[in-house]
Amino acid sequence: MDSGGIRRRLALGAAVLAASGMFALVTSGSAQADTAGGCAGREVRTLTFSTGVTHVYKQNGYVCAVTVARHPGRAQTMSVSVQARGNRPVVDQGRYVHHAGPVTVHAGHRCVWIKGYVSGQGINTGWILC
Numbered sequence: 001m002d003s004g005g006i007r008r009r010l011a012l013g014a015a016v017l018a019a020s021g022m023f024a025l026v027t028s029g030s031a032q033a034d035t036a037g038g039c040a041g042r043e044v045r046t047l048t049f050s051t052g053v054t055h056v057y058k059q060n061g062y063v064c065a066v067t068v069a070r071h072p073g074r075a076q077t078m079s080v081s082v083q084a085r086g087n088r089p090v091v092d093q094g095r096y097v098h099h100a101g102p103v104t105v106h107a108g109h110r111c112v113w114i115k116g117y118v119s120g121q122g123i124n125t126g127w128i129l130c
Contacts, residue, residue: 037099037102038101041057041059043055044058044129049118049121051070051118051120052121054116062106064082065116067116068098068099069096072097076119079091079116080114080117081114082105084112091103111128
């Protein structure tokens with residue numbers, strides 16, 4: 001096979017790889033929006049505050065949380081944090097249009113501390129789900 005044929009095959013392979021990567025990004029983003037913000041399990045708490053709501057889910061010893069803005073559409077400072085007692089918190093914070101998270105920790109049967117903020121307002125639970 002000449003070098004031109006090899007180049008064409010490499011270019012075709014790269015194009016197929018790029019297209020499949022873009023398809024994966026598009027489908028995972030839409031699937032996440034359709035589910036509970038990416039959290040698995042049963043919703044165990046809905047923590048509301050003036051600028052948003054933090055949803056808390058539990059499944060098989062894992063606790064997951066996502067904070068959703070009450071008025072999405074523009075980028076706002078948001079964060080969500082989950083800390084299992086005895087461990088460090090796992091945090092997602094930044095400027096988001098719709099939600100921060102999901103954040104998941106393995107809590108087992110330990111208490112967790114949840115924090116969720118949107119534009120400076122938020123919720124700080126103390127130890128829950130003990």
